[in-house]
Amino acid sequence: MAGAIEAEGDPDFMTSLARGLAVLRCFAEQQRPMTIAQASRLTGLSRPAVRRCLHTLVRLGYAAQDETNYVLRPKTLALGYAYLSSSSLALKAQPLLDELRDELHESCSLGVIEEDEVYYVARAEVSRIMSVALRVGSRLPLYNTSMGRVLLASLPRAEQEAYLARTELRAVTPHTQTDPASLLAIFSTVRDQGYAIVDEELEPGLRSVAVPVTGRAGLVAALNIGTQAARVPLADLYMRCLPALRRVARDLGSMGL
Numbered sequence: 614m615a616g617a618i619e620a621e622g623d624p625d626f627m628t629s630l631a632r633g634l635a636v637l638r639c640f641a642e643q644q645r646p647m648t649i650a651q652a653s654r655l656t657g658l659s660r661p662a663v664r665r666c667l668h669t670l671v672r673l674g675y676a677a678q679d680e681t682n683y684v685l686r687p688k689t690l691a692l693g694y695a696y697l698s699s700s701s702l703a704l705k706a707q708p709l710l711d712e713l714r715d716e717l718h719e720s721c722s723l724g725v726i727e728e729d730e731v732y733y734v735a736r737a738e739v740s741r742i743m744s745v746a747l748r749v750g751s752r753l754p755l756y757n758t759s760m761g762r763v764l765l766a767s768l769p770r771a772e773q774e775a776y777l778a779r780t781e782l783r784a785v786t787p788h789t790q791t792d793p794a795s796l797l798a799i800f801s802t803v804r805d806q807g808y809a810i811v812d813e814e815l816e817p818g819l820r821s822v823a824v825p826v827t828g829r830a831g832l833v834a835a836l837n838i839g840t841q842a843a844r845v846p847l848a849d850l851y852m853r854c855l856p857a858l859r860r861v862a863r864d865l866g867s868m869g870l
Contacts, residue, residue, distance in 0.1 A: 632658055636666040637675070637689070641750065646682035702834060703734045703749075705868050709861050710737035713838075717857055719845070721838045722747065723826070724760040729776060731761045734834070747839075753815065756782055756796055757789050759823035760835035762809040766800045767825065767832040773800055789814045808858075810850055818842050822850045824858045827866045836862050 635656045639647060649667065653660045667683050670676035674688045706723045713721050720738035724731040730752040738747070747753075755761030755776065765773055774797070782791040790796055803809040812820045823837035838854045 632656070632662055633666045633669065636663055637670070637685075637692075640685050646679065646684045648681050648683070652683075706735040706834075706836075706865055707737070709865055710735055710836075713737065713857060713861050714739060717838065717854060719838045719840055719854065720747075721836065721858075722760070723834050723836050724753075724764070725834050726755065726761075726764040727752075729755060729780060731755055731758055731764065731835070754780075756780065756791075757785065757811065757814040759809040759811040759821040760837045762800060762803050762811065763823045763825050763835040763837075764832070766803040766809070770797070773797060785815065786813055786817050788812065788817075808855060810847070812847065813842055820845070820847070820850065822854050822858065824855070824862045826862045833866075836865070 635658065636652050639652045639655045647655075649660050649663050652658075652667070653663045656663065658666075667676060667678070671678055671683070675686055676683050676689075677686050702723070702725075710721050710723060714737035718739055720736070722733050722737075723735040724733050726732075731754070733747060733749055733751040733753075736747060736749050736751075753761065755765050765776065768776075774793075777793040777796060782793070782796075783789070784791050790799065799809075808822060808824045810820070810822045815821075818841055819839060820842045821837050821839040823835045825832050826834040826836050836858055838850070838858060840850070840854075
């Protein structure tokens with residue numbers, strides 16, 4: 614993370630602000646209280662720099678200290694909600710996702726590509742126990758998720774190759790595809806067919822289907838439905854979920870995005 618914190622040669626770049634934001638992101642990634650040493654390891658910043666960042670966050674009311682641990686305070690919610698309240702994409706998508714969830718009784722999400730990951734910007738979920746806890750603000754890899762593959766499929770091949778070259782392609786399940794040549798072929802297929810299905814490549818027992826959401830300037834997001842493999846057969850994704858996804862994607866794309 615440290616490489617993204619410095620910007621040599623840019624006189625307008627505020628390094629102190631970048632460091633503070635990097636420390637804030639640690640809490641989102643770890644989802645638990647953190648010590649200075651842990652935040653230092655995750656950000657690549659020195660312990661004194663992390664200590665100053667956390668001290669400032671505490672003084673401003675964004676964090677609290679409990680002995681050696683630091684936790685975020687509710688005030689940080691305003692940072693995330695500032696995006697949600699100003700993003701026309703998230704605002705327009707949420708009612709449609711809620712209706713889709715109620716129609717199919719499956720969780721559905723809207724994601725965009727950011728920093729080589731899928732960022733969840735809207736989500737409607739059903740109450741089921743799943744080992745992957747997803748919410749607005751969650752981030753997942755691009756190469757082994759249905760939304761990620763839809764988003765990657767929209768990029769020129771040179772950008773796909775560059776992404777694969779700089780990304781650690783880990784086999785997180787026995788089904789995860791990690792061969793760059795095979796992934797490039799998958800991206801081409803996804804682009805041609807207009808959807809991506811991922812079957813237990815992110816985590817055992819989870820499968821999903823995603824479609825692109827296209828606005829006036831081209832692809833703006835990916836829309837998906839995630840299911841449990843033991844409960845929903847693959848045929849159901851094709852026959853029941855995919856048509857509904859495509860309908861909602863068209864409706865969302867027609868809203869002047």
